[in-house]
Amino acid sequence: MTEAAPSIVHLRDVRLERGGRTVLRDISLDVPKGQVIAVLGPSGSGKSTLLAALTGELEAAAGTVEVFGRPIPRRNRDLLELRKGIGVLLQGNGLLTDLTAAENVGLPLRAHTRLPRPVIDRLVRMKLHAVGLRAAADAFPRELSGGMARRVALARALALDPPLMIYDEPLTGLDPIASGVVMALVRRLNDTLGLTSIVVTHHVHETLPVADHAIVIANGGIVFSGSPDALSASPDPLVQQFLKGEPDGPIGFDAAPRTEAA
Incomplete structure (x- = not known):
């Protein structure tokens, strides 16, 4: 990655645990300002655990986790302030069904600001316009397609103008066209709004075209870090197994034992 750009996220020698079990170890990562970083890996590899560390939901068992140039705070008030600068797009959208788009x-604007209603209304229209859904302002989530609902959730994540965006499996449940629209939005919004974006996903081929840098997480650590082109050309059998979706290889998968039919 470019060393000249300041790091928005900095991890060094991080170990993350859940329930006393080590999920990720020896994680070192720098995310420069203005870039789109793809965090790739198979299901269960620890991608969501990494996100939990970045948002302060999970405290690192060892190592350093810094966001915006300072360690993740532990005091609730300080942690809340940090989270206001991080927009998170959840894979389930999290839209309230009884509220319009x-x-x-x-x-977020009503909960975290004291702006007057007319100003909030104007900002909401701007955010919906940014994702191409200003005309859907009065629609309820049940009236939206999957791709439209994902874009409304994206507009909500952008409501407080966070400098850092985190996308947690943004393409889950979307068809190829909607996936292309969402990923094009990720790139365009990152560039036009001056954001830094971390896209956590297992959708390789849809994500790499918009990414500046890619890392692959597997077997409890980072097994690749480099450009999308370098990832595609990597001879590493572990990386190739993931890219090609091969069931057999160095990436292990837990499976319940099969029982013979009576």
Whole structure:
């Protein structure tokens, strides 16, 4: 990665545990300002655990985790302030079904600011326009397609103008066209709004074209870090197994034992 750009996220020799079990070990990562970073890996590899560390939900068992140039705070008030600068797009969208698209997008503004209603309404229209859904402001989530609902959730994640965006499996449940629209938005919004984006996903081929840098997590650690082109050309059998979706190889998968039919 470019050393001249300041790091928005800095991890060094991090170990992450859940329930006393080590999920990730020896994780070192720098995310420069303005880049789109793809965090790839098979299901269960620890990608969501890494996200939990970045948002302060999970404290590292060892090592250093810094966001915006400072360690993740432990005090609730300081942690809340940090999280205001991090927009998170959840894979399940998290839209409230009894609120319209506009009302969903306005939630963070109503909860975390004292802006007057007319200003909030204008900001909501701007955010919906940024994701191409201004005309859907009065629609309820049940009236939206999967791709549209994902874009409303994206507009809500952007409501407080966070400098850092984290996308947690943003393509789950989307068809190829909607996936292309969402990933194009990720790139365009990152560039036009001056964001830094971390995209956590197992959708390799849809994500790499918009990424500046890619890392692959497997077997409890980072097994690749480099450009998308270098990833595609990597001779590492572990990387190739993941890219090709091969069931057999150095990446292990837990499976329940099969029982013979009576």
